[in-house]
Amino acid sequence: MWVVFKKEIRSFLGSFIAYIVMGVFLVITGIFMWLIQENNVLDLGIASLQVMFNIAPYILIFLVSAITMRSLSEERRLGTIEILTTRPVSDTSILLGKYFAAVGLIIFTLLPTLFYYYSIKQLADPLQGVDSGATWGSYMGLVLLAASYASIGLFASSLTDNQIVSLIISMVLCFFWYGVLSLLGDIKALELIGKSLEWFSLDFHYQSISRGVLDTRDIIYFLGFIATFLGGTKLVFESRKW
Amino acid sequence: MSIQVNHLSKRYGSQWAVNDLSFEIPTGEIVGFLGPNGAGKSTTMKILTGYIPATNGDAVVCGFNLNTDSLSVRKRVGYLPEHNPLYLDMYVTEYLQFSAGMAGVSSIKTAVKKAIDLTQLSPERNKKIGQLSKGYRQRVGLAQALIHDPEVLILDEPTSGLDPNQVVEMRNVIKNLGKNKTVLLSTHIMQEVEAMCSRVILLNHGKIIADNTLEGLKQTSPNDSLETIFRNLTNSHVGSI
Numbered sequence A: 001m002w003v004v005f006k007k008e009i010r011s012f013l014g015s016f017i018a019y020i021v022m023g024v025f026l027v028i029t030g031i032f033m034w035l036i037q038e039n040n041v042l043d044l045g046i047a048s049l050q051v052m053f054n055i056a057p058y059i060l061i062f063l064v065s066a067i068t069m070r071s072l073s074e075e076r077r078l079g080t081i082e083i084l085t086t087r088p089v090s091d092t093s094i095l096l097g098k099y100f101a102a103v104g105l106i107i108f109t110l111l112p113t114l115f116y117y118y119s120i121k122q123l124a125d126p127l128q129g130v131d132s133g134a135t136w137g138s139y140m141g142l143v144l145l146a147a148s149y150a151s152i153g154l155f156a157s158s159l160t161d162n163q164i165v166s167l168i169i170s171m172v173l174c175f176f177w178y179g180v181l182s183l184l185g186d187i188k189a190l191e192l193i194g195k196s197l198e199w200f201s202l203d204f205h206y207q208s209i210s211r212g213v214l215d216t217r218d219i220i221y222f223l224g225f226i227a228t229f230l231g232g233t234k235l236v237f238e239s240r241k242w
Numbered sequence B: 001m002s003i004q005v006n007h008l009s010k011r012y013g014s015q016w017a018v019n020d021l022s023f024e025i026p027t028g029e030i031v032g033f034l035g036p037n038g039a040g041k042s043t044t045m046k047i048l049t050g051y052i053p054a055t056n057g058d059a060v061v062c063g064f065n066l067n068t069d070s071l072s073v074r075k076r077v078g079y080l081p082e083h084n085p086l087y088l089d090m091y092v093t094e095y096l097q098f099s100a101g102m103a104g105v106s107s108i109k110t111a112v113k114k115a116i117d118l119t120q121l122s123p124e125r126n127k128k129i130g131q132l133s134k135g136y137r138q139r140v141g142l143a144q145a146l147i148h149d150p151e152v153l154i155l156d157e158p159t160s161g162l163d164p165n166q167v168v169e170m171r172n173v174i175k176n177l178g179k180n181k182t183v184l185l186s187t188h189i190m191q192e193v194e195a196m197c198s199r200v201i202l203l204n205h206g207k208i209i210a211d212n213t214l215e216g217l218k219q220t221s222p223n224d225s226l227e228t229i230f231r232n233l234t235n236s237h238v239g240s241i
Helices: A002-014 A017-035 A050-068 A074-077 A081-085 A091-123 A132-159 A163-184 A188-199 A202-210 A216-241 B043-047 B070-076 B091-103 B108-118 B135-144 B165-179 B190-198 B212-219 B226-235
Strands: B003-013 B015-026 B028-033 B056-061 B077-080 B152-156 B182-187 B199-204 B206-212
Touching: A002 A017, A002 A091, A002 B091, A017 A050, A017 A091, A017 B043, A050 A091, A050 A132, A050 A163, A074 A081, A074 A163, A081 A091, A091 A132, A091 A216, A091 B226, A132 A163, A132 A202, A132 A216, A163 A188, A202 A216, B003 B165, B015 B043, B015 B056, B015 B199, B015 B206, B028 B043, B028 B190, B043 B135, B043 B152, B043 B182, B070 B077, B077 B135, B091 B108, B091 B135, B108 B135, B108 B165, B135 B152, B135 B165, B135 B226, B165 B182, B165 B190, B182 B190, B190 B226, B199 B212, B199 B226, B206 B212, B206 B226, B212 B226
Parallel strands: B028 B182, B028 B199, B077 B152, B152 B182
Antiparallel strands: B003 B015, B003 B056, B199 B206
16 A cells, blocks of 8 residues: 555656645635735734635645546556556555545645644734634644545546546535535525535535534544545446456 | 466457467466457456456466455566556656565565666666657566566567567567566567467467467468468458457
């Protein structure tokens, strides 16, 4: 598994995908946090990273999909999948290696935003400070959310040998699970059905963890979500054997 | 026996790509897998390397059954797929290190060095694979196949698309390897078989139509060239298309 992991990380760094993803994420969140009129931290006068945590899920839909779009589709297009799968390595370790490489890159992308946290802590009213519980909860939620996106992205990339198709499928699926499902909960006419559908959305559990309360139900939801999509990926990946 | 194939069949949809194939290859033999396009050569090789399972029948490679112990087979087999797929943005050494890691080699550095020496890749070792000529790319493909010093080498059209000089070099490399390994290689060039192989298995429409030593095959019609024999054998079965 680590052999694949290492190769993937090197390929991210070598193909500049890593730098582009990190750069884009920091620039966009930076603009929203500090520059956009009236909505930025300085104008709002609230010492929290909430602005970033609200916008990040949408940016990550695009960025995570961009990271994972080639991981399996490219192997299929090149034909290298045939060499990869005839090595004495199980399909599961190949997939997990690729998956963890993508998750690792995302965590690495989130790290520099700790600088925002530091800045806000310095700017905050010394008597009140920053709600650190909510902040760490939100970071945790963001990592779990991005890890869920990555499992969707890997699944999408197993479906096709075309990177662009893979990117689009992944973005649509991510947006569906994050945004569409939670919007259904807001429709009054749907009543209970809407509410129960909302429970299945990534957003519902992301918001729940963001409050700073670590509920095992949320963690289990995210882990189950990831396991489901990775299982689906394995199923598609092994369809050559049918 | 390095490779034993018993009544192997593979069906794609309603079409039998490989139909009831049986043959044996003893250790240390270089065998040419011959046949027109679509005869089932690649499919058989894909099954023998564990990429896809057979529909019926079984194959034993290096003493391990592919249906039950594919992992043990994959440890002992080196495979060069058709069209030689490669990561073009990787460096030669980097790719071979990756291959060695995937093959579970204990001393990666020695394995890479040995594979580079065997395939005479030394002058190009620090280049990106995408920058290499076709001949050198083919050597990289061969190098990754033998990185773990496998007992059996399965090479799917190892010389296709090479220029005449490169073909001769490639043949010499494979012939050298064949001194202490079992090699199964596919081709549709008769001279290739004459230059490298001691035995020929001729396939057509997923079936074996000849399995003979080179001399044996020549004796079936002494006045014809190997090319003519090949055409006679494969054409006599064309009626079933």
